[in-house]
Amino acid sequence: MNEQISFIVEIQNIDMELLKFEELLKKTFNEIEDSQNNLKSKELELERLKEELREVNKKIGCSELDIKSYEDKIIKMKDTQKLIKTNKEYNAIQKSIKDNEALKKKSEDEQLAYMEDKETINGKITLIQKEIQELAYELSVKNAEYKKNEREFEAVKKDFLDKREFTKNKIKKDYIDIYEAVKKNKGFPAIATVMQSGACTGCYRMLPPQQFNELISENVFMQCPVCSRILYIDTTLSASASSAGKVSEKLNKNKI
Numbered sequence: 319m320n321e322q323i324s325f326i327v328e329i330q331n332i333d334m335e336l337l338k339f340e341e342l343l344k345k346t347f348n349e350i351e352d353s354q355n356n357l358k359s360k361e362l363e364l365e366r367l368k369e370e371l372r373e374v375n376k377k378i379g380c381s382e383l384d385i386k387s388y389e390d391k392i393i394k395m396k397d398t399q400k401l402i403k404t405n406k407e408y409n410a411i412q413k414s415i416k417d418n419e420a421l422k423k424k425s426e427d428e429q430l431a432y433m434e435d436k437e438t439i440n441g442k443i444t445l446i447q448k449e450i451q452e453l454a455y456e457l458s459v460k461n462a463e464y465k466k467n468e469r470e471f472e473a474v475k476k477d478f479l480d481k482r483e484f485t486k487n488k489i490k491k492d493y494i495d496i497y498e499a500v501k502k503n504k505g506f507p508a509i510a511t512v513m514q515s516g517a518c519t520g521c522y523r524m525l526p527p528q529q530f531n532e533l534i535s536e537n538v539f540m541q542c543p544v545c546s547r548i549l550y551i552d553t554t555l556s557a558s559a560s561s562a563g564k565v566s567e568k569l570n571k572n573k574i
């Protein structure tokens with residue numbers, strides 16, 4: 319393979335490795351953000367339920383007072399009734415007792431309904447508290463994972479960037495500029511292999527035969543006429559592996 323081309327391939331491999339790390343970090347970061355939002359909305363829901371519980375407790379308290387006051391009235395009226403002489407008065411008090419008993423019954427029914435509401439709300443609160451606990455745990459696991467990935471990335475990043483700089487310095491400026499421009503516009507691959515059929519693996523269009531033949535000669539720097547990607551023929555995988563080996567060998571020597 320043309321040496322310049324092999325260096326560009328090497329640069330692309332480094333860039334793709336760096337991107338892989340960045341994407342992994344971004345993915346975990348997004349998951350953390352989602353979990354945080356989820357947790358926040360559950361906490362808001364819990365606050366709302368607690369407020370609802372306070373309201374229903376107030377209503378239960380009020381109906382208790384109502385029931386008590388009806389009971390007191392009934393007792394008093396029953397006491398008064400004992401001292402009454404006329405039928406008319408007796409009947410009037412009897413009616414009042416019945417009315418208050420009906421009101422008391424109504425308040426008791428309301429209280430019962432409030433108690434049921436309270437039970438439902440308490441059930442929801444227990445459930446949401448459990449969900450919050452689980453989400454908080456999940457979040458702490460994700461945060462730890464993010465920090466671990468970040469540390470790993472920091473540990474290898476410098477090495478990758480040093481290798482990149484070392485390789486980049488061996489590539490003609492025009493070529494590296496083209497590589498960077500294509501990478502920016504098209505993403506990966508910025509340097510693409512050409513299939514045996516003569517198709518660019520970046521856009522899958524066929525190269526004109528003349529151009530394909532030139533490329534086979536291996537001594538040309540060529541871009542795809544359709545997608546602008548830098549083209550090369552990956553003659554054998556072992557050839558590219560050995561050229562990568564050479565680069566890392568040199569890198570190691572350079573380090574020493």
Ligand SMILES: [Zn+2]
Nearest residue numbers: 518521542545
């Ligand atoms: Zn193409």
